[in-house]
Amino acid sequence: MTTRSLVRDLLLGAFFLVAACAGKAVHEPPQQAQLTRAISPPRRLEAPDYLPGSARTLLKGLMASHARNMGDLMSAIMVLDYPRISADADAVASDTSLARPLTHDASELNSLLPEDFFRQQDNLRARARGLADAAARQSPYGVADAYGRLSESCVRCHYVYRAGSR
Numbered sequence: 001m002t003t004r005s006l007v008r009d010l011l012l013g014a015f016f017l018v019a020a021c022a023g024k025a026v027h028e029p030p031q032q033a034q035l036t037r038a039i040s041p042p043r044r045l046e047a048p049d050y051l052p053g054s055a056r057t058l059l060k061g062l063m064a065s066h067a068r069n070m071g072d073l074m075s076a077i078m079v080l081d082y083p084r085i086s087a088d089a090d091a092v093a094s095d096t097s098l099a100r101p102l103t104h105d106a107s108e109l110n111s112l113l114p115e116d117f118f119r120q121q122d123n124l125r126a127r128a129r130g131l132a133d134a135a136a137r138q139s140p141y142g143v144a145d146a147y148g149r150l151s152e153s154c155v156r157c158h159y160v161y162r163a164g165s166r
Contacts, residue, residue, distance in 0.1 A: 051112055058098075065095055070154065073131070077147055085135035085143060092150070093128035097121050120157035127153050 051059070069092045076084035100118045101111040127150040134142035 055112055062095075062098070066092070066154070069095060070151075073147065073150075077143055080140055080143070082135045082138050082143075086132045089128045089132035089135060089146075089150075093125045093132065097125070117157065120153060124150070124153045124157065 073088040131146035134146040
């Protein structure tokens, strides 16, 4: 190897080394944006504009109760406390709910919600009863599956309820 080719190889190697280091700063992980999104609190959606204040207040109270019940359920499920799981699931199933509108009179608050909201509410109750049954059987996999279905019901209902705001 000649001196000239050695110098050329050293210069090329130095160039590639510098180019490889010219990326992101060493102190910043490459997934910084994803990490920031993952640990940031979720963006809260406002209630749809088509609901009057009285309906929003009513739904806010119902959702706060559901949130407490779901939190209690999660705590009981994590330690497989079957009597608590059963009681908390029964609380979800028997929690206050909105009745389907009797008429489609504009003065009836419930008439402002889509029919699928009420179907999802019925589904929530049925899945909560399924969770209580799994807890009564003391089936850890049954409880996990039933809780997953119950949570799915919550997400679907939120999707229906918030559809008017999209």
